[in-house]
Amino acid sequence: MDFIRYLDPTVQFMLFSAVKIVLVFAVAMTGVAYAVLVERKVSAWIQDRVGPNRAAPFFVHYLPVVGPFLTKLGIFQPMADGLKFILKEDFTPSYVRKIYFWIAPAISCVPALMTLAVIPFGSTLGNANNPMVIADLNVGILYTFGIVSLGVYGIVLAGYASNSKYPFLGGIRSSAQMISYEIAMGMSVVSVFLVVGDLNLSKVVAYQSGGIHEWLIFKQPLAFFIFLVSAFAETNRLPFDLPESETELVGGYHTEYSSMKFALFFLGEYAAMIGASAMMVTLFLGGWTPIWGGAPASSLLVGLSHIVWFLAKLGFFMVLFIWVRWMLPRFRYDQLMNLGWRRFIPLALVNIIITAGLIALTHK
Amino acid sequence: MSTKVVDRTPLTFYERSYLPAILSGLKVTARHFLRSAKGHNTATDLSQGYYPEVPWTVAEGYRGAPYLVRDQEGHTKCVSCQLCEFICPPKAIKITPPGPEGIPSDRANAEKMPREFEINMLRCIFCGMCQEVCPEEAIFLQKDYSLTGTSREEMIYNKEKLLSLGGTHAGIQKWKHKLESAQHQEVFPVKTH
Numbered sequence: 276m277d278f279i280r281y282l283d284p285t286v287q288f289m290l291f292s293a294v295k296i297v298l299v300f301a302v303a304m305t306g307v308a309y310a311v312l313v314e315r316k317v318s319a320w321i322q323d324r325v326g327p328n329r330a331a332p333f334f335v336h337y338l339p340v341v342g343p344f345l346t347k348l349g350i351f352q353p354m355a356d357g358l359k360f361i362l363k364e365d366f367t368p369s370y371v372r373k374i375y376f377w378i379a380p381a382i383s384c385v386p387a388l389m390t391l392a393v394i395p396f397g398s399t400l401g402n403a404n405n406p407m408v409i410a411d412l413n414v415g416i417l418y419t420f421g422i423v424s425l426g427v428y429g430i431v432l433a434g435y436a437s438n439s440k441y442p443f444l445g446g447i448r449s450s451a452q453m454i455s456y457e458i459a460m461g462m463s464v465v466s467v468f469l470v471v472g473d474l475n476l477s478k479v480v481a482y483q484s485g486g487i488h489e490w491l492i493f494k495q496p497l498a499f500f501i502f503l504v505s506a507f508a509e510t511n512r513l514p515f516d517l518p519e520s521e522t523e524l525v526g527g528y529h530t531e532y533s534s535m536k537f538a539l540f541f542l543g544e545y546a547a548m549i550g551a552s553a554m555m556v557t558l559f560l561g562g563w564t565p566i567w568g569g570a571p572a573s574s575l576l577v578g579l580s581h582i583v584w585f586l587a588k589l590g591f592f593m594v595l596f597i598w599v600r601w602m603l604p605r606f607r608y609d610q611l612m613n614l615g616w617r618r619f620i621p622l623a624l625v626n627i628i629i630t631a632g633l634i635a636l637t638h639k
Numbered sequence: 640m641s642t643k644v645v646d647r648t649p650l651t652f653y654e655r656s657y658l659p660a661i662l663s664g665l666k667v668t669a670r671h672f673l674r675s676a677k678g679h680n681t682a683t684d685l686s687q688g689y690y691p692e693v694p695w696t697v698a699e700g701y702r703g704a705p706y707l708v709r710d711q712e713g714h715t716k717c718v719s720c721q722l723c724e725f726i727c728p729p730k731a732i733k734i735t736p737p738g739p740e741g742i743p744s745d746r747a748n749a750e751k752m753p754r755e756f757e758i759n760m761l762r763c764i765f766c767g768m769c770q771e772v773c774p775e776e777a778i779f780l781q782k783d784y785s786l787t788g789t790s791r792e793e794m795i796y797n798k799e800k801l802l803s804l805g806g807t808h809a810g811i812q813k814w815k816h817k818l819e820s821a822q823h824q825e826v827f828p829v830k831t832h
């Protein structure tokens with residue numbers, strides 16, 4: 276690996292970034308596939324069903340104990356699912372608005388993946404000048420909010436392009452939903468940044484690196500709660516999956532989609548879940564820092580352990596997302612608006628004022 | 640006025656915060672999750688295994704596929720009255736009556752029995768109407784729930800097949816008793832074959 280050292284710093288930076296992008300993308304995609312599996316298995320267990328326990332490629336047959344066990348857990352199911360999506364007929368109904376119909380899935384999927392770019396998912400790996408974040412932006416959180424909101428356009432556009440009533444209603448609901456939670460979400464993080472004093476997500480993590488008592492979830496519980504609930508709304512997860520509503524809208528905005536285009540929506544939803552979980556881990560649970568705290572890693576092994584810590588915390592939120600889905604009934608349209616406008620926005624404002632007041636009093 | 644106005648106590652602040660509902664929801668789902676994670680579910684509780692390998696143990700009173708039954712002496716109970724054919728909601732039953740010169744019933748005193756009796760199992764919805772309506776207790780919903788075949792024709796069960804699958808039903812033998820009492824009272828003519 277010596278030749279890297281002789282390269283020009285810009286080339287080095289590009290090389291490292293490319294590697295990180297590929298890695299994060301691969302991990303996120305695998306994460307999406309297995310989040311779907313976890314979702315299916317958890318939902319099955321909560322509802323006293325069995326869940327996927329059959330799919331197995333031929334070689335599993337030759338593994339004595341491990342093979343049947345993995346098959347029972349459905350470990351091979353995501354591969355079968357992916358294959359199915361690829362092989363299915365991609366059907367475009369004749370009455371849709373073709374161009375919008377085609378770009379909507381991409382618009383809903385790409386932003387969800389792009390938010391991962393600013394998340395510090397680890398400290399360093401060996402080289403101190405090479406932090407484990409794709410883009411160490413100084414306006415990290417603003418970037419995230421800006422990009423994430425774009426995902427809604429994909430849904431609205433899908434609703435409009437499908438030219439049929441259920442997707443249309445789904446699209447309308449999605450836009451109504453967005454204006455109800457987005458403001459509360461934005462306001463809830465203001466108090467976080469009042470405490471930290473920086474918009475850069477790496478600095479937020481550094482602020483919390485002292486250990487579990489430094490985590491912002493304990494310093495800003497109200498902000499965390501509002502952010503958590505808004506994250507459910509943003510990722511269209513139950514109890515706020517109004518745009519999708521299988522029971523009333525037959526799948527809502529993606530009713531008319533099939534095959535890979537549907538898979539993109541699906542992927543977008545789970546990628547958004549991963550993104551939102553990563554945001555919450557970074558903002559409130561101390562990012563990659565272990566619970567006893569820790570400085571950026573000096574050795575490769577510690578660096579890897581930090582990434583594992585990050586993934587573990589991320590997994591916690593993913594399970595929470597999935598668990599809540601099978602627990603709460605869907606909120607009604609007006610209840611969501613009520614919750615967003617009349618409860619969370621005032622609460623977030625009060626939180627900002629109190630936080631600002633306390634900081635003004637204690638700061639000399 | 641028969642209307643009764645029920646006073647609803649307004650929800651407390653705590654209840655309106657959704658928190659109690661969320662907490663009890665977490666409790667219920669966690670209980671079910673842990674139970675399933677330990678390997679318990681309806682399939683394992685009832686049959687100690689999963690369906691294709693371990694067929695489900697059917698509960699008493701289960702309404703599966705309808706079959707024709709024979710009486711204790713091995714006679715066809717059906718008298719070809721066609722009530723089941725008329726009531727069957729999806730029109731799964733098709734009966735060919737014997738006609739004026741058709742085969743007589745294989746038991747004493749009953750006038751007829753069907754020349755052919757077909758149930759299309761692809762149409763049958765296991766509703767039990769035929770069993771309910773039959774005046775002869777000749778057709779019963781039995782425990783078969785998984786019927787398969789490789790063609791549509793194969794799924795149309797004829798009289799022979801239905802009778803062999805149905806077995807014997809030790810129910811009342813209406814016509815036998817009628818015959819006995821008629822003979823006892825020496826009231827004739829009663830068809831004895």
Ligand code: SF4
Binds near residue numbers: 728732767768780
């Ligand atoms: S069970 Fe119902 S559907 Fe089936 S043959 Fe009898 S009446 Fe018809």
Ligand code: SF4
Binds near residue numbers: 734
């Ligand atoms: S099965 Fe019963 S109802 Fe149907 S034709 Fe025979 S006797 Fe009548």
